[in-house]
Amino acid sequence: MYFRSLRRLVFLGLAATMALAATVILLWEVLFHTAGLVTGSLQWPYLLRGFSTSLLIAGFSAAFFWDARRRLDKEWEEIRQRKAALQELAQREDDSLGLAALSRALAHEIRGPLHAISLRAAMVRKAAQALPRSEVVVDLARTIEAEAARADAQLGSYVERAGDATRSLRRERVDLAGLLHVAAAELAPLAGARGVRVELPPEGSLGPVVGDPLLLQRALRVLVRGAVEAAPAGTAVGLRTSVSGGAVVLTLLEGRAEDAGALFGTAGDPAAARAALGLALVRDVARAHGGELVLAGAGTGSAITLRLPVGP
């Protein structure tokens, strides 16, 4: 773009020089033939030829000059627009970094009181252990400690998400099926402990998608973990993939949950809040890639569908 404009600028200079030269020649012709007219030595054919040649050169040069200038104006306008877009992007990055810093500072401020609450609960628990029939108090203290730890984990997730928001989205060719296999391998111990089978599409069964490998890997891990944690023991979590309408469609199926929300835990489940947050993360990742996350399947088994654009 900039090189093209530079080249156009050189042409514009050449055109201006040619137009100037044509004007000088024209003036010279006028002077020469005026002198001939005065001295009586004017030759009309030469006069006509000189004028017509000069006018032709001047006309071409002027047309070339105006065309080059018009194109240059258009390109400069394009450059101005790109600069404005870059400035806007830089501003957004600044805002995002501000959000990340604010999130970290907020997490720090909240973790201080959480720390004090947790320690006080530990004090209550230890003090109560010395008393007769203290089980209720000890249980309550343990619950407070567990809730403090859970709130801390939530904070960590939020800070991590704020960090994700500040990262520039990378655009690479990503093997989605390969990432799924990695996520399933990481979660194999959890699936084994819960007695849940994870069914995957064969490796290499899908073309690449365009996306950020780190974010996609994290989203897939959240999806598979959520499904494994919500699936009843002895059942299977199925991952189906297909290509449709320029997008890779990943559908996660779990046959016995009553609705899609159940796939990611229900109210009262200790993992529910984390799962809801995870689902929000997957949705954000999908949107960042120009895709979407669809929850569906009430009554017929749960399904979560993730659509991502197919890679070139």
Add this chain to the structure above:
Amino acid sequence: MNRVLVVDDAPNSLSAMCGLLEMDGFDAVGAPGGQAALDALRAGRFDAVVTDLEMPGVHGLEVVRAAAAATVPVFVVSAYASSAVAARALELGAGAVLSKPLAYERLLDVLAAAMHPGRAK
């Protein structure tokens, strides 16, 4: 009785930590900031130091440096320990960097390991 210096600028956390350590048989001395901790280290003998990092005035890393220089086992408990800061604390001589909110038994484990290596879990 093992003497532990606890450093934290949050009064509630400081008193709770000292109280818990005393319940477990330690002689816990509280310092409400980095400067107070440096003064305490100069004035007395301690078997271990447990310090926060982000404090007004003298930073916790200075406490870590001073304790390590005095060959006193030092442990960091912080809500804001980025990996870079944690690495720096370990480099300066911290025995462990623990996150707030702290699971108290985890601190007991590291204290036991530092003070009684043979009896550590």
